[in-house]
Amino acid sequence: MGKIILTGDRPTGRLHVGHYVGSLRRRVELQNSGEYEKIFIMIADAQALTDNFENPEKVRQNIIEVALDYLSCGLDPAVSTLFIQSQIPELTELTFYYMNLVTVSRLQRNPTVKAEIQMRNFEASIPVGFFTYPISQASDITAFKATTVPVGEDQLPMIEQTREIVRKFNSIYGEALVEPDVLLPENEACMRLPGIDGKAKMSKSLGNCIYLADDPEDVRKKIMSMYTDPLHLMVSDPGHLEGNTVFTYLDAFCRPEHFERYLPEYGNLDELKAHYQRGGLGDVKVKKFLNKIMQEVLEPIRARRKEYEKDIPAVYEILKAGSEKAREEAARTLEDVKAAMRINYFDDQEMIRAQADRYERN
Secondary structure, three states: OOOEEEEEEOOOOOOEHHHHHHHHHHHHHHHHHOOOOEEEEEEOHHHHOOOOOOOHHHHHHHHHHHHHHHHHHOOOOOOOEEEEHHHOOHHHHHHHHHHHHOOHHHHHHOHHHHHHHHHOOOOOOOOHHHHOHHHHHHHHHHHOOOOEEEOOHHHHHHHHHHHHHHHHHHHHHOOOOOOOEEEOOOOHHHOOOOOOOOOOOOOOOOOOOOEOOOOHHHHHHHHHOOOOOOOOOOOOOOOOOOOOHHHHHHHHHOOHHHHHHHOOOOOOHHHHHHHHHHOOOOHHHHHHHHHHHHHHHHHHHHHHHHHHHOOHHHHHHHHHHHHHHHHHHHHHHHHHHHHHOOOOOOOOHHHHHHHHHHHHHO
């Protein structure tokens, strides 16, 4: 069996540059590498409903936003299967079977779940669907027999839970599921891009995002308002890089050729950082440099998005075709799971004959 990728996003809003450097850019590179036999990209609407159950329209409306972001970043439906999670009912059935393999205490220990519960102030009022979404995620991954799951660092506990479920299932029922490997971003700065306000994570709910679909002026304004070094009051003051959002973004986006085009007085990012640290380099100049880089990165994405926006029904057709293909794949895995669990009663002709023989003897 060749290498298979499964990854995706929750449709709770437009995707931002954190998604881009954390996963989207890498997905396109992996898609174009030719190393993977199959690539499945999921719009996780069912998972999004676990904490948006009172506002399903928010999820519904953002399906197209996420799809447009996927396509505008370069995901090719001829190579990658783009699909909607809720349209694959086999995932729900797999989740139900996997629930028997996980204890409540194990879910409670999951660091990602604990952090998400705290962030959403669920406390004792945790929806069961949200609490068990690591099991649902295991269903998503295993349904497509994914060998590789590209994720950010914060998702590592979720993938480990999937691996535990696979190991336990295979030890009880036989080798029916594939244990996935994690693929982290290569650039450390891309693992968790902060918000423009310096908060630990770029988040739609915090309103500190640069969206892939933002127009050039919005991008410029957001970059010029970015959190830097609060002690760097004068240009002559030595600056600090730690916690400085502008330099974190430069780590994630800057390439050597950007200096040739936009800031030729510096040979590379290390020289720029050294000047900032010893003093004599203002935040405005660095922000203007970052803005030029970000505009260069985002302009082709915006241009492709405008083209796809001209034919929205065609985008839905892409998602429909992808969902049909994904469902066929998940159905085959479900057959394997039910056969391993010996609950494929009507397909097990040997069992039927054995039962018939037993009653004939009696």
